[in-house]
Amino acid sequence: MSRPSEPESSSPRTAPARVDASLVLENVTLALGEAAHAPVLVRDLDLDLRAGSLVVLLGPNGSGKTTTLRLAAGLVAPTSGRVLLDGEPLDRSRGSSLRRLARRVAYVPQSYQSTFDFTVRELVAMARYPHHGRFAAPSLADRRQVEAALERLELVPLQHRIAHTLSGGELQRVQLARCLASEAHVLLLDEPTSNLDLAHGLEVLEVCRALADEGRLVVLTLHDLMAARRFADRVVLLQEGRLVDDGTPVQVLDAGNIRRVFAVEASELRSGSRSAYWFDRLQS
């Protein structure tokens, strides 16, 4: 496709690096309801996440991965403890503070269903809504961000397509483009590779890796230990709402932790600098 040369301002690198960005969970607990025996989704969780890294939350179903992301995104308030963004507690009390938060933290839910026939471009442009006033029209800068995000994720040819005609991989790229267009420096993605085939899953993870390398904080939940091992700077292992281990992929993903948390026996297979796991279910 022939295109006129673009000005510098719409180069694909959309968010300025913020080395000081941080997301901290301090002794966070989330229980469903007030009762003494209310189910606890996350218990006494401490996390200190820094910009420029790709963090993967791992754990079996029901271990609290999604809840941890939703706490970090300010979608739910902890029962006790605090969530701090750049050193300040998340303020979800008023509309204006929600909008301010939306400019700094982008969130991608695990399942996504758009109602009515919004196009790809319209969906990506929604990331700019928190940036302008209720009655204001999108500015040139808003439009540039949307263009840059569409280009970076190779969505330009699809930009006028209706969202529900897209494949799962294309829709996941739309979600990433929306995060990018928001200029948020913290990206929280809930199982971005679920429902994707191998190539599309790798593509999404490569984009996440690049976004972290540019200085953003990227937090993912995954089920794929090998992908975590390969792409993450840091792995947070959860079980039944508690932190089991937190460190580099090599430290955390050892056979002992995997046996304890996932109830499988992992054998590591090495070939040069690459490694893979072979899993066998533990006989009970």
Add this chain to the structure above:
Amino acid sequence: MSPSTPATSPRARRLLLVTALCIATTVAAALASLLLGAAEIPPATVASILFGGAAEAEIETAGGSLEPEMARSIVLQLRLPRCLVGLLVGAALAVAGVLLQGLFRNALAAPGVVGTSAGGALGAVLALSFGLGLRSSYLVPLGAIAGAFASLVVVARIARHRGRTSITDLLLAGVALNAFLSALNSFVIARAWIDHEVARRINFWLMGGIADRDWSHVAIALPGCAAGIALAIAHARDLDLMLQGEDLARSLGVDGERLKNVLLLATALLVGSAVAVSGVVGFVGLVVPHVVRLAIGPSHRALVLLSAVAGAAFVLLSDLIARTAVSPGELQLGIVTAFVGAPFFVFLLIRERGRVETL
């Protein structure tokens, strides 16, 4: 040309065309409603009356059978308020339809379908039957707004389950509420505490129409319509975000609970104000948003604005048909809109049926 320039998007191009078409139709319908009527007044005379440029002696009337003062009165006291009430009612009902369809995430939601109009009517009937309408003309629309709001809260409670509204639940809740409220209306009207003449007038008004409306009706409808449309425009983008799911909307800065309350209030203001001056005019809120969405897409900023314009045109055109179809008599406006709207509703129902499974 670069394929990524927004101006080249098919929707953006169509938006201009549809906007021009809607405005042109509305202007034409408004002109027609000012020019046409039982009394034949030449267009030039209507223009000179409207713009006040001509002295009374210069007003020419057809066949000389109409006094100049009479012509002036017909245009300024009958046709102009009727036209303005039609504009307001059409815009209000269409925007209310947009908001309801967004709130319930369902293209079949509309004021007449989910009982909002019936609730508004009951509120107005109660206000009239207790003689509140005599004390202040604003108590009737207030009653209608309160009734519309209450019916909305009820239907939202019944039909929404885990953030989604199934078409079946919505329609069943709407049918049940409509029937219940209509029965209540009949009950109130049939009671002995209302004067027979008042009851007859209430019944006639309930059928829906904008005949014989004067400036007081414009004044009654205007505040609620203006406030409702302003709220709708201010929250149009939030509604776009809500349609992507509540978690996603919240992560993009929308307080979902607050938004729902604001939109319910806006819908009640719009439907209540429309019902207070025109009774129950059906299907405007169903047909107009749907057609406009098909033409320009679901982005709510444009959808709200254009639906307001298109709704005004739809009501004015329907009113023209109502005035001229059985001349010299008049049909009720509600009959005309139902005649167009009911088949369209069935068409939508059949079309949506194939889609439910994918939701």
